Amino acid sequence: MTTVPHFATDLDRVARQIRAALSSLMLAAGLDPSDPQSMARRWGLNRQLSWKVVKVIQLRDAYVALQHLPGNEGLGIILKRAEQAGVAAALLAQVRQAAGTFDELIETHCGDRAVFDIMGSGLSQVDQALQQQENQRKQFFLGASSIWGAQAKVNFASWYVGPTAGETTIAGQVDLVNIKAWIGFRRLRENLSWVMSRQMSRHDSGDSMAIGAPEALDLRSSSDVPLLHDFCTDPVPQFSLRAEGGRTTVSLDPGPVGNAGQLSCVFGKILRRMPHVRSEADRLSRFMNYLNVPSEVAIVDLFVHKSIADVMPPSVTLSSLIELHEQDPERSRLPLNDPLIELGIPAPAPLTLEVPRYAEMFDLVMTRMNWAAEDFVGYRLKMNYPPLPAALVMRYELPEAP
Template sequence: MPSPPPTLVRPRPEFLEDFETRAAGLRAALTELLASVDADPSAPQDVSRRFGINRTMAWKVCRTVTSQDTCEVVQHLLGDSGVRILVAAFEAEGAPPAVAAAVHAAVDAFDHMVAEHAGSRAGLELMLTSMLPERVDPARLESSHELAFQGNSAVHGVQTRTRFGAQVVAPNAEQPDRVDVAMVTGHAGFRRLRPVTGWQLSNSRVWGDGVRPHHEPLDANLAPGDVPLLRQFCSGDLPAITERAEGATRYHELGPGPVGNTAAFDVVFGWLDRSLAPIYGDAADDVAEHGLVQDTPAETLHFDLLLHHALPVETVPRFCLVNLAQGRPQPPHSQATSAQLPWNTKVQSLGRPPSLAAPGFAGYGDVIAHACERMGHGLDGFRAYRVTLRYPPVPSLVTLYYPLAQRS
């Protein structure tokens, strides 16, 4: 007997392709519905009055029709009862039955796509927020990040108003083909929500060319091995802070103390690593990376990179955000694309000399000027760059990087 013909199975479409197709189809059906009765989508108030529907419904359907991005369809989509009310109102004013049926069919196709890929419209919004943050309404995106901040704060029992960090990079005086790097890091408005101890307020880990540096506190009155606090810039009732070393990493950990706003404090750490890394790269794709570990729930994070004018850096540093939830990937982090998190932010130039005011932390500029002075330089010799993140994810590594120049 001859073999039966093979059964042709239609492959399931990829999520984004299916979403774009169904969302565009729904927008087209609604556009045709309005056009069939000469309704003007640029005048939602007129649509509301003419068809006897409430202004919110009219505004949503008009925004869906006029939107240039299919992601907006999700933000303004009516529920099932709303679609029925809308279509019935338009049919009463003369919309052809075939056009009305096309709207219902487009909504059904869209909802089928949602059920298959996301389970619910809320799940669809979550997927789009994760996959396409640059196309999601910024207010909605920030709201999802704020919810994560609140949840992480409740789980971990700590939070901070501002997580800050800066790295200051300049040529080494004795070895001009290598750089000194000063690190300033800390929290403004750190508070406990329950009696947490042992929380890591900062940590340092050296990447680069394999040299384990000798950390030198930025406070000249401290000895190597002391907790590198800059006490003159700390405020509030600062608790005991201890240092713990584990391999190449040094952790600065929180001691016992009270909870709530009355016990909130600002804490600043600073250290200097001399002759830390080479100025020039060995290969054409060598990069210099500067990072700030973000492992405390924070309302705002800003990370600054100050580069001395004598360094052969010709480009604006680039930004990437590395996920640390699965462990820290091997450097260079900028090339670990599978570990990078999507985050829509820009690198801001702060000029030369840099303007270093930081919202939420008065006196931040004085801290950085102190670091520059400790390195033997004036602040006016540096140009600076900043990234700012609202409700940054934890745990993550905020990274600024640039290509290393080749030795001529």
């Protein structure tokens, strides 16, 4: 009796075979299969090509992993570099054979790549969970917009961690830059005021941390309301300030409703000489985008200097702000299936269509701080219709004191 091939079984087998072959090749060449920049640094490969290989190795979802498999040209470049590095011919042949099984899988079960995508995505647990969550969050977005009386197209935050002024590496202290933006904010009810940001730093325990006063990234702005004037809509939005209990709250003033009053506001601030070593009070460094307005898209970017690349990538969570537990984040964790995106070296700045003039904002930070883009690596978390009140959080372990 002839055995009928089973697509799901063969898909998993092919992914495991390719994953094992690529991992063995990297290890034989003295490369780290968990480091997206390993091939780029040692072999001078395109960063995107190196990133794809590591994604194939790391991702457990067979369909999603194979989506990252380089084509014949990319694999040819990798195998040529591996041969030049002295990798055994048997391992090179193993990679070729494993890649060939992917072509055989498509031919046997699908006929072409388009049909493979239809069949594979139907099996992908990641895609299913993402789609289910997004559909539920979209309904929440529509309801929250109606109840709260406001919405935004994009809720965006980017963080930069670099050497203090005059230094070339990070050692004990850092300078931080934060850009916070609401793009396409609309009031849906009259006389509506809205909190744009709250300035407060905390220790791991949740206790308030005393820090120096921030500087405005835009020299024309005050540190209290550090608007990036060139990136805000005209006329510049008006804000009210309230300071209490060591926390400064900036609120958007009431204004016209609907499209007539649609606006974009962008803040940019600098925090100088922030401590960046592990201590009894602090083990982690956290970077957040607070989700406090119904939004179609939320994005948080983190760019860190290459001198701390060994503690990357950051971990990512979605945390409830209804009951945020600083010491036990698992107690306030919400479901998050959206993946961390590795942006690599941001030279040029990553294409970000959701945020107008993103590259200009990025260049402004680099110029103002006297940093070089090629000295940084970037990470992004992007979520459609995020829940609220919540926070998208990136965190990493602080280094030990020198």
